[in-house]
Amino acid sequence: MSEPDVRADLSRPIEELHPNERLKFDSRYLRGTIEQGLADPVTGAISDADTQLTKFFGIYQQDDRDLREERRRAKLEPRYQFMVRVRMPGGLCRTAQWLALDALARDTADGSLRLTTRQTFQFHGVRKRDLKRHVKAIVATGLDTLGACGDVNRNVIGAANPLRSPAHAAAGDLARSIGAQLLPATGAYREIFLGEEPRPDAGDEEPLYGRSYLPRKFKIAIAVPPDNDVDVFAHDLGFVAILDGGRVIGYDVTVGGGMGMTHSAPATFPRTADVAGFCVAGDAPAVAEHTLRIQRDYGDRKDRSHARFKYTIEDRGIDWFRRELAQRLGRPLEPARGFRFDSSGDPAGWHRGADDLWHCTLFVENGRVRDLPGRALMSGLREIARLHTGPFALTTNQNVIIAGVTAEARPAVQTLLRAHGLDDDARLTGVRRSSMACVALPTCALAMAESERYLPSLLDKIDVLLIAAGLASERISLRMSGCPNGCSRPYLAQIALVGKAPGRYNLYLGASASGERLGALHLDNAGEREILEALGPLFTRFALERHALESFGDFVIRAGVVPAMLRASDFQRIGGPRKIPTST
Amino acid sequence: MNSQARAMLAPEPVHGSAWDLAPMPPELAGELREVLAKLDQNQRWWVAGLLAAGTATSAVATSAGAAVTVLFGSHTGNSERLARRIAESLGARGVRHQLIDMLECRKTHLQESRTLLIVVSTHGDGEPPERAAPLLELLHSRKAPRLDHLQYAVLALGDSSYEKFCEAGRQFDARLEALGATRVHHRVDCDVDFEPDAQRWIDGIVERLDAPPVDAPAHAAPRATGRGADSAATAGPTSVANAYTRKNPFRAPVLANLRLTAAGSSKDVRHVELSIEGTNLHYEPGDALGIVARNRPADVDALLDTLRFDPQAPVPAGANGTMALREALAERHDIGPVQPAFLRRYAQAIRSAPLEARIHGDAPSLARYARERALRDLVAEYGTVDLGPQEFVALLPPLAPRLYSIASSQRAAPDEIHLTVAVVEYAALGRARRGLVSGLLADATGEDASLPVYLHRNPGFRLPANAAAPIVMIGPGTGVAPFRAFVAERDALGAKGRNWLFFGDRSFETDFLYQAEWIDWRKRGTLSRVDVAFSRDRAEKTYVQHRLAARGAELWRWLEEGAYIYVCGDAEYMAPDVHRTLLEIVARHGDRSLERAGEYLLDLQRVRRYQRDVY
Ligand code: SRM
Ligand SMILES: Cc1cc2nc3c(=O)[nH]c(=O)nc-3n(C[C@H](O)[C@H](O)[C@H](O)COP(=O)(O)OP(=O)(O)OC[C@H]3O[C@@H](n4cnc5c(N)ncnc54)[C@H](O)[C@@H]3O)c2cc1C
Ligand SMILES: Cc1cc2nc3c(=O)[nH]c(=O)nc-3n(C[C@H](O)[C@H](O)[C@H](O)COP(=O)(O)O)c2cc1C
Ligand code: SF4
Helix, strand or coil: CCCCCCCCCCCCCHHHCCHHHHHHHCCCCCCCCHHHHHHCCCCCCCCHHHHHHHHHHCEEEEECHHHHHHHHHCCCCCCEEEEEECECHHHEECHHHHHHHHHHHHHHCCCCEEECCCCCEEEEEECHHHHHHHHHHHHHCCCECCCCCCCCECCCEECCCCCCCHHHHHHHHHHHHHHHHCCCCCCHHHHHHHCCCCCCCCCCCCCCCCCCCCCCCECEEEEECCECCCCHHHCCEEEEEEEECCEEEEEEEEECCECCCCCCCCCCCCECCEEEEEEEHHHHHHHHHHHHHHHHHHCCCCCHHHCCHHHHHHHHCHHHHHHHHHHHHCCCCECCCCCCCCECCCCCEEEECCCCCEEEEECCHHHEECEECCEEHHHHHHHHHHHCCCCEEECCCCCEEEEEECCCCHHHHHHHHHHCCCCCHHHCCHHHHCEEECCCCCCCCCCCCCCCCCHHHHHHHHHHHHHHCCCCCCCCCEEEECCCCCCCCHHHCCEEEEEEECCEEEEEECCCCCCCCCCEEEEEEECHHHHHHHHHHHHHHHHHHCCCCCCHHHHHHHCCCCCCCCCHHHCCCCECCCCCCCCC | CCHHHHHHCCCCCCCHHHCCCCCCCHHHHHHHHHHHHHCCHHHHHHHHHHHHCHHHHHCCCCCCCCCEEEEEECCCCHHHHHHHHHHHHHHHCCCCEEEEEHHHCCHHHHHHCCEEEEEEECECCCECCHHHHHHHHHHHCCCCCCCCCCEEEEEEECCCCCCCCCHHHHHHHHHHHHCCCEECCCCEEECCCCHHHHHHHHHHHHHHHCCCCCCCCCCCCCCCCCCCHHHHHHCCCCCHHHHCCCCCCEEEEEEEEEECCCCCCCCCEEEEEEECCCCCCCCCCCCEEEECCCCCHHHHHHHHHHCCCCCCCEEEECECCEEEHHHHHHHCECCCECCHHHHHHHHHHHCCHHHHHHHCCCHHHHHHHHHCCEHHHHHHHHCCCCCCHHHHHHHCCECCCEEEEECCCCCCCCCEEEEEEECCEEEECCEEEECHHHHHHHHCCCCCCEEEEEEECCCCCCCCCCCCCCEEEECCHHHHHHHHHHHHHHHHHCCCCCEEEEEEECCHHHHCCCHHHHHHHHHHCCCCEEEEEECCCCCCCCCHHHHHHHCHHHHHHHHHCCCEEEEEECCCCHHHHHHHHHHHHHHHHCCCCHHHHHHHHHHHHHCCCEEEEEC
């Protein structure tokens, strides 16, 4: 394992890099002035610089955007609050942990739990004065929030429900071991949030990351075919399990995927990952670490909108990556073995796993766990958690699976589901069950339009169109994001709505059903009416003209509604019509 | 002599270096320090009094044993102004005298004087002005000297719209008499338009004291002399700034009316901006604004409905004759929540046994009983028996204007006056109640809303003249209003002095009045420190006094460095709690007994480094 010592891109003086680079470099391994900021009772905020640092600890400063104007007029500062993201590689959660987090949500957060597209929990609305207490309570459950955000490796996601099959179990194990291996090592987290004493011999606290950490976030996903629930092509690094007799012998490795882009900046684009080759199962952790090091050394530290690994791969090519990795690994990847996906959704309702245990997928609309009239999701899951002996498995589609239910225990779980109005998922349209929305307003600072709060009512109207077209149970994925960052991975949904301004969305169509192909722009800056007017006739045509088993995404391409998106760099250049001409 | 000079002469400076001689040229400051160091405490007081009295009186002031001592107890400056005028008149006639602020008055002053002339106002709910309280306490205490050798007269200032009209003056009068002193002139209780009555009293007393030999018997026959031209001049109207009065208010257009408390707050606190464009009004940070109101027509109607009187019945209306009952109830009398004193008068007038019984019950429950009832509730419950409209109206307290601390600096916002108003809203006897004037302010939201206002000077609450002196501001709730003016003023002036704010309220998120501005001023460096206490955010309640205690050591350091302390807001609980905490801080960190700490704070008060405006 030979490796050039280029921990930070020192080919350019730090002054010429993005200001965040200096900030990280000077932060004393992420300490900054967080401690002082937390202690200042005059403001609910911390300093701007520190908000960049707490991200590395899974903590985002936000404010309630609904209240901004009212509070500004009242001469009050914005209603500052914190989003806290749990690190939970593989998405497996013991019921005791669930109960603790549920209580915590009602104690020091906004009363809800948010299941994310990366298979973990977010708390919203945590106040500064409660922050340490909140984080401590999470750590007390055996989970933590370290590295859940920030320029480091993020929560490693794996095919949902490790109890489903040995291959799923292996994916879960790998997610956890890579997660642990790539954790930032700084003592700052434990000192600031857990009140631990600094280690006296600290010195170089980050042997892997260095003082400047990564140029940008880094995301890893592990898939078990034929399900692509993790959207393996959407991540910086992916492992696709290659099975032999149900056992994982190794992984095909994918690199350079990502979703985020900026509207009207065609040099930014979502990108599906390239397949780089195959590695045996035991090599996967080393492949992960070296790939991360490659991005650490070669990622763009000047332009953060060009700093994700997908641009490094796009600019240098997959062959360069193979060579670079081979050099660091001491041997090249083997040729890819090949795999086939047939869906990117979660299994529906009750299903049986490999060892005769039952699992039940509960649809969580947009990942928000709270009680609604007629659907007491939060209370229901709390009751089930008290009775259930197995774990809960979070999915990357914002749902939760009650995993490992014995045949004998199933009726009791079913009774609780019914009692809380949670047993009628089957009555929802296939589109709704395959839908996701990112958080967006009022907490997300980057949101340009509503998402989580709006999608349910839009789906009510879309449901009418689907039912009219006879497509009520057709599983067409639909995802909404409040901005082009694409946190709900919309560009891989057959119907995608990406916010541009309040009430205005870009409509993308033509992504494949199993996550290999991006969609293409169909409507630019459209309001609800235009969206419905566009979808209605397409649903009718699809119902009448589709080939057997043809997905909606494939159909719109065959029908010439949108072009097939074959190259990521074309994403903001083809399709249309565009209302605002983009410059190149 | 201004507060700066007074501060300089602090009788018991913490350190020699604490004499704030910044405005002096260095050589002069050095000489002055030397002289000051040689003086004992009494001598220092004497110098302070000498300078405080100003040049006109100092010419004839003597040391101990002046024949006539003019003592004033003033909060907003009226009594002080009158006392000064007395001193000038005496001076003009060659009468030996000294002019002393009550806070600076020692037992020895009383023992050595032959004649004592007192001018004192009443504040709060019948209390003496803060600077007069220690002297009155002394007179009430066992330490009070016998005063058989003394002759005296009292001029009392007050406002007859308060229940305890001229209470402080009455008490001085009664105590001096009880201690053996001889009244040489009857006490006059002056109402808000005090000028004519006060001048008559002054003329009377000065004539009586005019030029008798110093040792002449106190009851020497007065000599009739004409009034000097100079004293006539001083009796004239005070200044242009006071052209608007409660009787002749200015209708100030409302420029803005914003809610400061966020949704979810238990309170409605407003930021109200008024225009004074074109008025020539000049105010200083610390001043207050008076707002004149009429009773709400609905309240008047409801009261008339319960009374069996003819609304047109003529009733007395002061010097101007009579007016119709309806009109009198609308503009002359307080018909809102009743006070215990009114209950007493009322019970007597209607000879109601049940009401009498209640009055003789325990005080707190009587106060509660009174608070919950507006006049109409009382009338509905007990009727008016055989009272006629005239007698009924004669029982009623007059309708008083309400005061609001000005929350703006004229330097930062010329032509504007900002107020911070807590809207009084509560339910009693199953009915929603709303404060008369705060309610009026809350409703003044329309495009062309305006309010009748006048300026209420508050010279007892002023920034240090020395812009480099540090200040500590303690103002929870709406008590923070004048501090917004203080900080804005110091910011606009680029004043060098450090500023430390203590604020408190119920909830950080909804009730942090002017939070964004404090944060801004802190960023700019104008505010050096901000400490906050929110009582309802945590299980254990924290109030400003707890924050003060937690910062005791540092606060003490500031005091040693010459800091001024200001307290504004609630008089019932906050101000006494804060005072107690300050005592403890001085005792603990200044390493002295509580009693000595009390003297220390009293000294600060004397030199106006500890000022309070509480209500
Ligand atoms: C909660 C979550 C969406 C959800 O509804 O579940 C989410 C929410 C946010 N994302 Fe995301 N992202 C989430 C998954 C994603 C994904 C999907 C994925 O990882 O599988 C993506 C696309 C994949 C990718 O990274 O390319 C994604 C791409 C982004 C980006 C764009 C990154 C880029 O390269 O352009 C940003 C903005 C940024 O980083 O500058 C972002 C930033 C954000 C922030 C933190 C906004 C911010 O930076 O201020 C959002 C917080 C909103 C809130 O109020 O909670 N989020 N974000 C997901 C949390 C995942 C987790 O548990 O870690
Ligand atoms: C020097 C000074 C400065 C002041 N500065 C300010 C300032 O900056 N901001 C400010 O808001 N106020 C200030 N005040 C107070 C202000 O002058 C008024 O007293 C206040 O606004 C109430 O007047 P109102 O006419 O609205 O209420 P009123 O109609 O006079 O009613 C008030 C009465 O209602 C009764 N009451 C009130 N609350 C309750 C309750 N919860 N339960 C039962 N009875 C109750 C009490 O009897 C109380 O006296 C100041 C007062 C003074 C003396
Ligand atoms: C807050 C406040 C409370 C007052 N309370 C009383 C009172 O209880 N009784 C009274 O007779 N006058 C009261 N007054 C009226 C003052 O005594 C009167 O304004 C007087 O002229 C003030 O004189 P000074 O400036 O010397 O303090 C009060 C005035 C204020 C501002
Ligand atoms: S997609 Fe945009 S709006 Fe939605 S959560 Fe992500 S950053 Fe926020």
